[in-house]
Structures are given as structure tokens and as C-alpha cells.
Ligand SMILES: [Fe+2]
């Protein structure tokens with residue numbers, strides 16, 4: 001399995017993302033959550049399907065994802081124990097660049113696997129594309145992890161399963177929808193493109209929203225502050241007597 005051309009072009013960025021031990025640990029633990037959630041979705045898919053072969057394959061797939069979760073979690077925890085106390089990476093995990101096996105888990109609702117709401121062909125097409133993308137990413141992550149053979153071995157181990165997931169979902173798609181499998185794949189591809197657009201639009205909206213509020217803060221707020229200061233200057237200092245007519249107005253709190 002080879003990384004995609006897009007990921008290959010971003011190799012220096014990926015190398016930077018994975019270089020820091022602390023960030024690597026956080027990412028592996030997050031990957032573990034994604035894999036575990038994917039496993040639960042696949043177990044649900046196995047419950048719902050009436051096709052015995054698909055049920056067996058989905059169950060095997062669910063167990064694989066559960067095993068991946070355990071592998072990532074244990075490696076992430078081991079790295080976390082080795083964490084550098086003065087690590088400066090903060091919360092910058094670059095998940096938009098290195099998201100792991102996205103597609104099987106919720107991912108903020110965008111890549112939600114809607115088991116039960118999809119036909120078997122649509123589900124297999126969705127799974128095939130998600131697994132293919134995950135396999136390509138894991139192949140690259142394994143390559144950029146210099147000096148960490150243990151994490152590299154984890155990615156190598158997981159990658160073998162992801163290639164199997166990618167292959168069986170394509171074969172089964174051809175079996176359950178011999179005439180509609182290409183259409184199902186195109187629809188799934190269009191769905192992925194649409195979700196990628198939504199992710200980008202959401203990120204841009206967040207960026208421009210932040211920028212717009214900052215500009216407002218520095219350009220508009222000073223005028224209100226000046227007006228408030230000028231009004232405060234017109235007020236006499238300290239206590240002052242109220243007009244006689246206002247005294248004893250019991251029906252009002254002022
Ligand atoms: Fe996986």
C-alpha cells in the first residue's frame with residue numbers, strides 16, 4: 001500500500017506533526033477512540049444485515065478495529081509516560097492534516113457512519129473509501145516516524161488489516177450490487193467531497209469570524225469606550241440630592 005499523492009506531497013508537514021513525542025501520544029490515543037467507535041458501528045452493522053457472509057465480515061472487521069484501538073491506546077499511553085515535561089506543542093495536533101481512520105467514527109457529525117440509514121451497497125462503498133484513505137494515511141505515518149520503530153510497527157500491523165478491509169468491502173460491493181456498484185462508489189465519493197468542503201468551509205468561517213471580531217474589537221469598541229468616558233465626565237462626583245418629587249416612590253425600585 002502506498003500513500004496518496006496528496007499526502008506524499010505533504011510529507012515534510014507530516015514529519016513535523018509526528019516528530020514531537022507528546023503530540024504523537026495524544027494523536028495515538030485519539031486514533032484509539034476513533035477505531036473503537038468504528039468497531040461499535042461495525043458491530044451494529046453486523047446486527048442489522050440479513051446477509052450471513054456480510055455479518056461474518058462485519059464482525060471480523062469490528063474485532064479488528066477494536067484491536068487497533070487497543071494497539072494505539074497502549075502505544076499512546078507508553079509514549080505519554082515518556083512525555084517531555086516542557087513540551088511546547090499545546091493543543092496543536094493538526095488533526096485536519098493527520099486525522100487517522102476518519103469515516104468510521106463521528107468526527108463532529110460530518111463523517112458519521114449512518115448504519116441503518118444506508119443501503120448495504122452505500123455502506124460498503126462508504127467503508128471501502130474510508131478504509132482506502134486510512135490505509136494510505138497509515139502507510140505514510142509509518143514512513144515518517146523516524147527513530148520510533150515501535151510506533152512504526154503498530155502502524156505496519158494496523159495497515160495490514162486496513163488493506164484487508166479495503167479489499168473485502170470492494171469485493172462485497174461487487175457481489176451485493178453487481179450492476180450498481182460503480183454508482184454507489186461515485187455517490188460515496190461525492191459525499192466525501194461534500195464533507196471535505198463542509199470541513200473547509202467550517203474552518204474558514206471560524207477563521208474569518210475570529211478575524212472579524214478582532215477587527216471589531218479594535219475599531220468599534222474604542223468609540224463606545226470614549227462615549228462612556230465622556231458621559232461619565234458629565235456626571236457630578238459623589239452623592240447628590242434627588243429632586244423632591246422623586247422621594248418616596250414606593251411603587252418603583254428606583
Ligand atoms: Fe482500523
Ligand SMILES: [Fe+2]
Nearest residue numbers: 131161162165
Ligand atoms: Fe479499518
